[in-house]
Amino acid sequence: MDKLAIVGGVRLAGEIPVSGAKNAALPILCAALLTEEPLEVENVPHLRDVDTLLALLARMGVAIEREGPTVRLQAKRIVSPEAPYELVKTMRASILVLGPLVARCHEAVVSLPGGCAIGARPVDQHIKGLQALGATVRVEHGYIHATTPGLRGARLVPDLVTVTGTENLLMAACLAEGTTVIENAAREPEVSDLARCLVAMGADIDGIGTDTLRVRGVSRLHGARYRVMPDRIETGTYLCAAAITGGGIRLTRADPGSLEAVLAKLAEAGCRIETGPDWVVLQAPARLRAVDVRTAPYPGFPTDMQAQFMALDTVAEGSGVIRETIFENRFMHAVELQRLGADIRIDGNTAVVTGVARLDGAAVMATDLRASAGLVVAALKAEGETIIERIYHLDRGYERIEEKLGALGAQVRRIR
Numbered sequence: 456m457d458k459l460a461i462v463g464g465v466r467l468a469g470e471i472p473v474s475g476a477k478n479a480a481l482p483i484l485c486a487a488l489l490t491e492e493p494l495e496v497e498n499v500p501h502l503r504d505v506d507t508l509l510a511l512l513a514r515m516g517v518a519i520e521r522e523g524p525t526v527r528l529q530a531k532r533i534v535s536p537e538a539p540y541e542l543v544k545t546m547r548a549s550i551l552v553l554g555p556l557v558a559r560c561h562e563a564v565v566s567l568p569g570g571c572a573i574g575a576r577p578v579d580q581h582i583k584g585l586q587a588l589g590a591t592v593r594v595e596h597g598y599i600h601a602t603t604p605g606l607r608g609a610r611l612v613p614d615l616v617t618v619t620g621t622e623n624l625l626m627a628a629c630l631a632e633g634t635t636v637i638e639n640a641a642r643e644p645e646v647s648d649l650a651r652c653l654v655a656m657g658a659d660i661d662g663i664g665t666d667t668l669r670v671r672g673v674s675r676l677h678g679a680r681y682r683v684m685p686d687r688i689e690t691g692t693y694l695c696a697a698a699i700t701g702g703g704i705r706l707t708r709a710d711p712g713s714l715e716a717v718l719a720k721l722a723e724a725g726c727r728i729e730t731g732p733d734w735v736v737l738q739a740p741a742r743l744r745a746v747d748v749r750t751a752p753y754p755g756f757p758t759d760m761q762a763q764f765m766a767l768d769t770v771a772e773g774s775g776v777i778r779e780t781i782f783e784n785r786f787m788h789a790v791e792l793q794r795l796g797a798d799i800r801i802d803g804n805t806a807v808v809t810g811v812a813r814l815d816g817a818a819v820m821a822t823d824l825r826a827s828a829g830l831v832v833a834a835l836k837a838e839g840e841t842i843i844e845r846i847y848h849l850d851r852g853y854e855r856i857e858e859k860l861g862a863l864g865a866q867v868r869r870i871r
């Protein structure tokens with residue numbers, strides 16, 4: 456299994472482009488199931504999660520052509536509306552085929568995603584919403600079986616803000632008869648990106664970017680060409696990487712408007728930030744100040760940036776309190792950071808991180824995608840070499856990570 460070796464202590468400097476957003480690309484690729492016409496998706500990142508989803512769509516009969524960052528999909532006929540456990544277990548986002556399949560085929564059999572390292576992560580809200588739209592759903596032997604004579608618009612009020620839940624219901628509602636209102640909808644920029652793609656395909660959606668989405672169902676969607684938004688979490692991760700090393704970098708092809716909470720925290724930590732329409736420049740101070748972070752649904756501070764900020768606090772001046780409110784078990788990186796010498800105390804969903812004068816390289820283990828990103832950030836500061844094991848987690852969400860870090864001057868190599 457691949458490992459990443461990082462020798463810390465180099466100040467990152469230079470310019471790199473941001474890739475297309477994983478969490479926008481995944482639902483947008485699934486939207487291809489909603490039409491028999493071709494959907495051409497641009498700016499799709501090369502990531503393991505994208506490969507997994509394309510393999511799943513291909514099994515369903517979707518014709519797929521890929522040329523660099525452009526993927527052309529055509530779901531002329533769906534041969535099997537099924538998502539088997541083998542694929543769903545490697546990537547929870549496979550649940551995103553559920554809404555489109557029920558809407559288009561009036562049936563779907565999708566494996567329950569089950570728990571994962573960051574928490575139990577049920578999909579009850581996806582199921583409840585589909586039932587309200589007129590699907591009959593039963594869960595049997597670990598599979599969700601959904602059927603419907605045809606979806607009908609309804610007023611949906613999920614009990615909590617769910618990103619993929621909102622996306623699934625939004626896609627289903629596009630082909631439902633009548634109007635659907637999704638209240639308490641997730642406002643994450645990736646949800647809006649999907650909504651804009653659906654509009655390009657002929658969907659009628661109001662309230663994009665707000666917590667109330669109103670969808671007037673149409674009888675069919677058509678093909679379209681759509682460009683996936685830049686990855687705000689990748690952007691934030693490289694900004695943290697530069698910040699911890701006292702460096703200065705410029706990220707291009709970015710969308711600074713989608714990461715205001717993160718940029719504000721970096722400024723609070725002492726970084727100088729400049730932004731333009733599609734770029735971000737960060738200049739870090741010699742030593743960061745510790746910051747408090749409380750994760751929340753968008754536009755709050757993203758849970759997907761929590762581990763990277765915990766890494767920043769480990770070497771900052773003072774101490775920071777980190778509260779994780781989205782997932783119940785998303786502090787696995789803390790024990791690995793402690794292996795590098797970090798001072799972190801955990802109590803339930805709160806971590807108190809007191810900055811230390813130095814971290815020392817060690818062998819650490821990646822446990823999930825963003826935890827791994829936190830370890831990379833810390834390793835860039837640690838004295839000597841850090842070996843990060845199980846980096847297949849990183850490959851799920853960061854395109855060419857060693858190449859991009861290398862371009863900024865980091866001493867990083869992949870051990871195969």
Ligand code: EPU
Pocket residue numbers: 478481547548574575576577578579580581582615616617618619620645758759781782783824825852
């Ligand atoms: N939840 C339920 N029931 C549901 C759905 C969600 O209880 O039916 C709970 C979850 O267990 C969690 C909370 O609601 O405690 C929020 O979960 P949400 O559904 O919003 O998460 P998700 O849609 O499964 C997406 C991203 C995650 C990101 C979260 C939160 C994708 C493919 N995944 O997950 O990204 O952390 O939103 O912003 O969009 C990552 O990229 O590393 C990643 C984990």
